[in-house]
Amino acid sequence: MSTLPAGANRRTLKRKAVVASTVGTTIEWYDFFLYNTAAALVFGPLFFANNEVGGVLLAFSTQFVGFAARPIGAAIFGHYGDRIGRKQSLVATLLIMGGATVLIGCLPTYETIGIAAPILLTLLRVMQGIGVGGEWGGAVLMSMEWGTRKQRGLMAAWPQAGVPIGLASGTAVVYFFSGPEFLEWGWRVPFLASIVLIAVGLWIRLTVLESPAFAQVKTSGKVAKLPLAETLRTQWRDVVKALLVRTAEQAPFYLFTSFVLVYGTQQLELARGDLLLYLILAACIGIVSVPFFGWLSDQIGRRLVYGAGVVLTGLYAFPYFALLDTRVGGLVLLGMVLGLVFHDMMYGPQAALISESFGTGIRYTGAGLGYQLASITAGGPAPLIATAILAGTGGTTWISIYIIICAFVSLAALLTMHPRDPALDEADFASEDEAGQETSRGAAQA
Numbered sequence: 067m068s069t070l071p072a073g074a075n076r077r078t079l080k081r082k083a084v085v086a087s088t089v090g091t092t093i094e095w096y097d098f099f100l101y102n103t104a105a106a107l108v109f110g111p112l113f114f115a116n117n118e119v120g121g122v123l124l125a126f127s128t129q130f131v132g133f134a135a136r137p138i139g140a141a142i143f144g145h146y147g148d149r150i151g152r153k154q155s156l157v158a159t160l161l162i163m164g165g166a167t168v169l170i171g172c173l174p175t176y177e178t179i180g181i182a183a184p185i186l187l188t189l190l191r192v193m194q195g196i197g198v199g200g201e202w203g204g205a206v207l208m209s210m211e212w213g214t215r216k217q218r219g220l221m222a223a224w225p226q227a228g229v230p231i232g233l234a235s236g237t238a239v240v241y242f243f244s245g246p247e248f249l250e251w252g253w254r255v256p257f258l259a260s261i262v263l264i265a266v267g268l269w270i271r272l273t274v275l276e277s278p279a280f281a282q283v284k285t286s287g288k289v290a291k292l293p294l295a296e297t298l299r300t301q302w303r304d305v306v307k308a309l310l311v312r313t314a315e316q317a318p319f320y321l322f323t324s325f326v327l328v329y330g331t332q333q334l335e336l337a338r339g340d341l342l343l344y345l346i347l348a349a350c351i352g353i354v355s356v357p358f359f360g361w362l363s364d365q366i367g368r369r370l371v372y373g374a375g376v377v378l379t380g381l382y383a384f385p386y387f388a389l390l391d392t393r394v395g396g397l398v399l400l401g402m403v404l405g406l407v408f409h410d411m412m413y414g415p416q417a418a419l420i421s422e423s424f425g426t427g428i429r430y431t432g433a434g435l436g437y438q439l440a441s442i443t444a445g446g447p448a449p450l451i452a453t454a455i456l457a458g459t460g461g462t463t464w465i466s467i468y469i470i471i472c473a474f475v476s477l478a479a480l481l482t483m484h485p486r487d488p489a490l491d492e493a494d495f496a497s498e499d500e501a502g503q504e505t506s507r508g509a510a511q512a
Contacts, residue, residue, distance in 0.1 A: 079275055080212040086274040087209040087225040090160055093260070093267040094201045095232025097167040098194060099323070100256050101132065103240050106327040106449075107338065108253050112175045113184045128188045132195035133446025136438040139199025141294050144431030147204050148293035151276045151284070152211075152430065156204040160271060163197030164264035166190045171257025199441075203434025206417040211277035211426070216364055222417035223360020229413065230352025230406070233323060237349065241342040283426045293431040297424070301432055304423040307479050308436025309443060311419070314376045314476035315412040316444035318383075318469050322405040323349075325449045326390070329456065334393055341398075348402045352410050359414025368415040368422075373480055375411025380473030382408055383466035391462075412476075422485035444472065 105128065113128075139159070147155040170190050176183040205225040213221030239259065243252035283289060290296045297305065323345060330336040363371045382404065389401030417433075424432035452465045 083212045083274050083277065084209050084221065084224045086270045087156075087205040088228050088231075089270050090156060090267045091201060091205045091225040091228030092231040092235070093160065093228075093263045094163045094198050095229050096236045096263065097163050097232075097260055098132070098198050099233045100167065100236040100240070100260075101170070101191065101194060102320070102324045103237055103327065103342075104253055104257075106324050107240070107331075108249055109187070112177075112249070112253075113173075113187050114176060127450065128184065128191050130446035130450060131188050132191040132198075133441035135192045135195025136199030136441040137435060139196035139201075140203060140434035140438040141431065142196065143200025144203055144297075144434045145293050147200075147207075147430035147434075148290055148428055152204045152208045152280055153271070153274060153276050155200060155430070156208065157268065157271050159197045159200040159204065160264060160267050163194055163201065164260050164267075166193035166197065167257050167260040168264075171254045171260075195441075199438045200434070202417075202437055203430045206421060207280075207430055207433070208274070208277050210418060210421060211279035218418040218422065219363035219368060219415050220357060220361040222421060223357045223414045226360065226413055226417050227353055227356045230349045230356060230410070234346050234349035234353070237342055237346050241339060241346060244339055244342060279426050288427055290427045293428045294435075297428045297432040297435065301424060301428070304483075305432060305436040305439070307483050308420045308423065308433065309439040310479035311372075311476050311483060312416070312437065312440035313444045313479075314379050314469075314473040315409060315416065316440045317448040317472045318379055318405065319409050319413075320445050320448045321452055321465070321469070322386075322402065322409065325452045326402065328449075328453060329462075330390065330398070333456065334390065336393060336398065340395060344395075344399045344402050347399065348406045351403060352406055352413075355407055355410040356414045359411050360418065361414075363415030363418065368419045369480055369483065371415050372412050372419055373477065375408055375413075376473050376476045376480065378408040378411065379405075380470045380477075383469035383473075386469075387462040387466060419483065423483065 109128070143155040143159055146158075167190075170187065173186055173190070174183055202225075205228070206222045209225050210218055210222040236256065239256040240253070243255050245252060326345070327338070327341055330341045331338050359371055359375075386401050386405055389397045389404075392398065420437055421429055421433045423436075451468060455464045455468070456462065
């Protein structure tokens with residue numbers, strides 16, 4: 067039986083769900099990457115009374131705290147997302163993430179309030195982490211669960227495209243305000259501007275319907291009472307596999323987007339504005355490449371596309387820094403673009419690859435938890451590890467070896483991953499023809 071309202075047009079509702087998921091995810095990642103960029107460029111001198119390297123390490127430490135909070139957000143909002151619905155959880159995550167970002171823009175610096183400044187900054191970073199930790203699972207599922215079985219990769223990739231859009235827009239705003247006044251007050255403007263984005267995203271998300279897959283589970287009374295407990299009891303291995311398979315995507319990504327700003331400005335003495343512009347251009351390519359690789363995974367298989375991205379990332383570890391070290395603008399840009407394209411080969415099919423491992427009743431919790439735990443083991447530590455290696459050795463050889471190790475970990479995990487039996491999710495992904503027939507019958511009865 068259809069879970070859609072009588073007379074509803076499934077295609078229209080599906081497009082609306084995709085837009086709501088992608089726009090909301092874009093706003094959340096704009097907020098998150100904005101912090102990463104500021105941590106690399108200005109938070110050291112503004113919030114930490116320390117030398118240049120020490121200030122950057124402390125700023126990246128607060129960045130890591132946000133990563134550590136993401137699994138907490140996944141567990142909290144995964145519980146409510148699997149119990150109450152995807153839509154309500156997504157509204158809450160948007161408010162939490164956006165509110166924390168605006169407050170960061172209002173924070174006094176160390177010079178004004180002393181040690182209270184980094185403490186407050188860290189607490190708000192924790193709130194950001196909780197918000198974005200709960201966001202991912204709901205956004206990709208809201209989109210993916212509206213699609214047919216043959217569209218899972220593409221449908222789940224659209225919210226993933228919110229990452230390069232958020233990265234490009236957040237970096238672009240920082241670039242625009244990166245003049246002489248940036249350290250004094252310019253850095254605050256991108257954070258305060260988030261309040262406008264929150265209003266837009268909230269309006270869009272409040273108008274979307276719950277995904278038909280979850281609505282059917284809720285109607286049938288098969289909602290899990292304790293989704294987290296059930297996930298850890300029945301599918302903890304799939305959570306671990308999701309964590310490990312993201313290693314080659316997570317760690318290099320934050321080296322390619324955050325650490326590169328530190329390495330480029332301090333070690334290579336490249337202009338900050340040039341690096342920000344290169345990062346914007348590289349991220350813009352991801353707006354197309356992420357959905358493309360998600361679509362490609364529907365055509366030739368998710369593991370094949372993902373595995374190609376893992377292997378290419380590992381092979382690229384040494385050439386990446388070789389291109390940066392030339393200090394030639396065109397080659398530096400090429401290095402940054404290729405790094406993110408190889409990342410997108412993994413990130414495009416990743417949401418469907420991970421989500422297909424879990425049933426509808428615990429999918430928000432299971433997929434979100436596995437996804438976000440990689441933030442602690444791979445994403446968060448990466449800039450810290452790279453900065454420490456650079457300070458200790460003065461070179462990037464061991465950073466490249468670190469990237470290669472991450473690739474081996476992900477490849478091993480990928481070979482063990484298999485989607486659940488599609489028959490178990492028969493109700494989750496009805497064909498478009500079946501949905502259209504059900505909608506027509508509902509309209510006729512009305």
